[in-house]
Amino acid sequence: MQYVSTRGLAAPQSFSEILLGGLAPDGGLYLPVEYPRVSGAELDAWRKLSYADLAFEVLRKFATDIPEADLKALTHKTYTAEIYRNAHSSDDAARITPLRVLEEKDGKKLILQGLSNGPTLAFKDMAMQLLGNLFEYALAKQNAELNIFGATSGDTGSAAEYAMRGKKGIRVFMLSPHKKMSAFQTAQMFSLQDPNIFNIAVEGVFDDCQDMVKAVSNDLDFKARHKIGTVNSINWARVVAQVVYYFRGYLSATTSNDQKVSFTVPSGNFGNICAGHIARMMGLPIDKLVAATNENDVLDEFFRTGVYRVRKSAETYHTSSPSMDISKASNFERFIFDLLDRNAERVRALFAKVETQGGFDLSGKPGSDGDEFRKIEHYGFESGKSIHQDRITTIRDVHAKYGVTIDTHTADGVKVAREHLKPGVPMIVLETALPAKFNETIQEALGQEAERPAGFENIESLPQRFTVMAPDVVQVKKFIAERTGL
Numbered sequence: 001m002q003y004v005s006t007r008g009l010a011a012p013q014s015f016s017e018i019l020l021g022g023l024a025p026d027g028g029l030y031l032p033v034e035y036p037r038v039s040g041a042e043l044d045a046w047r048k049l050s051y052a053d054l055a056f057e058v059l060r061k062f063a064t065d066i067p068e069a070d071l072k073a074l075t076h077k078t079y080t081a082e083i084y085r086n087a088h089s090s091d092d093a094a095r096i097t098p099l100r101v102l103e104e105k106d107g108k109k110l111i112l113q114g115l116s117n118g119p120t121l122a123f124k125d126m127a128m129q130l131l132g133n134l135f136e137y138a139l140a141k142q143n144a145e146l147n148i149f150g151a152t153s154g155d156t157g158s159a160a161e162y163a164m165r166g167k168k169g170i171r172v173f174m175l176s177p178h179k180k181m182s183a184f185q186t187a188q189m190f191s192l193q194d195p196n197i198f199n200i201a202v203e204g205v206f207d208d209c210q211d212m213v214k215a216v217s218n219d220l221d222f223k224a225r226h227k228i229g230t231v232n233s234i235n236w237a238r239v240v241a242q243v244v245y246y247f248r249g250y251l252s253a254t255t256s257n258d259q260k261v262s263f264t265v266p267s268g269n270f271g272n273i274c275a276g277h278i279a280r281m282m283g284l285p286i287d288k289l290v291a292a293t294n295e296n297d298v299l300d301e302f303f304r305t306g307v308y309r310v311r312k313s314a315e316t317y318h319t320s321s322p323s324m325d326i327s328k329a330s331n332f333e334r335f336i337f338d339l340l341d342r343n344a345e346r347v348r349a350l351f352a353k354v355e356t357q358g359g360f361d362l363s364g365k366p367g368s369d370g371d372e373f374r375k376i377e378h379y380g381f382e383s384g385k386s387i388h389q390d391r392i393t394t395i396r397d398v399h400a401k402y403g404v405t406i407d408t409h410t411a412d413g414v415k416v417a418r419e420h421l422k423p424g425v426p427m428i429v430l431e432t433a434l435p436a437k438f439n440e441t442i443q444e445a446l447g448q449e450a451e452r453p454a455g456f457e458n459i460e461s462l463p464q465r466f467t468v469m470a471p472d473v474v475q476v477k478k479f480i481a482e483r484t485g486l
């Protein structure tokens with residue numbers, strides 16, 4: 001399987017060649033040259049597989065240059081009940097992404113798929129844990145090293161650190177805004193004592209951290225010398241690892257392949273739902289893919305109107321579902337590439353326009369950039385939006401009716417899913433975090449603390465290991481150089 005860039009000006013590469021990288025050299029994102037198809041016979045055979053075996057079956061269609069025995073060992077090392085132990089019961093932990101039926105009424109069925117039972121209590125572990133093992137494997141083969149350098153305001157940084165801790169050949173340097181993350185998030189990251197993990201608390205805000213990452217990324221010489229890489233959400237291996245749980249969700253919610261299901265996905269950078277789009281393109285019988293946004297409704301606006309309009313920082317709201325607070329959706333270009341029948345020249349023009357004019361318009365109206373909005377239905381996409389008060393109401397209602405506490409992001413999903421229920425088609429909402437991570441809002445909604453999984457009870461009182469630093473690029477480069485010894 002070869003991978004091509006959405007902008008069409010980069011040489012095709014293999015899975016292993018793009019594994020450690022991010023953007024293609026032409027600024028585009030990688031996608032397989034064509035989507036592998038899954039037959040009905042394969043789907044039937046997959047129904048009884050464990051999560052690890054299912055992950056192997058899906059991944060082998062994409063990672064064709066990794067020997068199958070190695071790939072199987074990697075998925076079995078990653079998807080274990082031990083790593084996904086934060087589930088409600090040991091049965092659920094063994095299932096990795098257990099389904100829970102919330103409601104069945106008038107032929108309409110609302111289901112939660114738990115994706116947040118990994119070490120950091122959010123769905124990013126699903127892909128990042130595999131990435132950690134894939135990276136270690138690939139680096140060992142090349143006898144190489146990688147220094148991951150990034151900035152985080154919460155979920156991504158901790159998922160990356162828990163995936164890379166103790167991995168041979170890998171160090172993580174993670175910037176976060178000093179004293180700006182929640183006590184729980186800070187403790188999760190800073191309590192790691194692994195010698196290959198470096199937490200740097202920057203005296204500034206998240207944007208200062210990101211500027212430092214950009215400055216280092218633009219210094220190509222430094223980057224090459226110190227083998228700097230990233231693990232951001234555009235990484236292809238992360239997207240493909242997420243495809244697996246759409247298969248698992250479908251297979252667990254149905255008994256035969258003539259049935260369909262829909263998914264509602266709390267969305268920010270479009271990484272999660274992009275994996276759903278790929279599963280659907282592979283032939284998984286998905287009816288609708290519903291993108292749920294919070295007040296930052298870039299994606300909802302596009303799926304309602306065909307207009308993609310990125311937001312300025314001042315227009316990007318800090319909400320109670322903070323992992324969806326985005327101003328542009330970094331994986332969206334992958335879907336647009338397919339929507340435009342893979343016309344890379346047009347993708348190039350549209351995303352150049354995003355840079356110069358802040359967006360594009362595919363509504364088909366006079367003066368627009370195209371009329372592909374009419375084809376959205378063919379790809380199954382729908383959308384909806386949820387605001388703070390909706391989250392509060394939904395958390396309360398789900399707690400009262402079904403005795404289940406959901407987090408704020410999942411609440412955005414449930415709110416929007418309820419507006420898209422159809423008789424005869426189960427609706428699966430992807431649960432993207434556990435409520436313990438967003439306890440302040442759970443308090444507001446329920447007047448009580450969110451339950452903490454075992455082992456997290458006293459996380460805030462564990463010893464912390466981190467370095468405070470001014471927002472100074474020279475200083476951070478020196479810090480990295482001293483520790484990479486290169």
Ligand SMILES: *Cc1c(COP(=O)(O)O)cnc(C)c1O
Pocket residue numbers: 122123124155233266267268269270271272273323324409432433
């Ligand atoms: C990252 C994240 C999201 C958004 O996922 P995307 O892949 O960026 O669309 C939603 N919920 C939680 C809890 C997250 O951490």
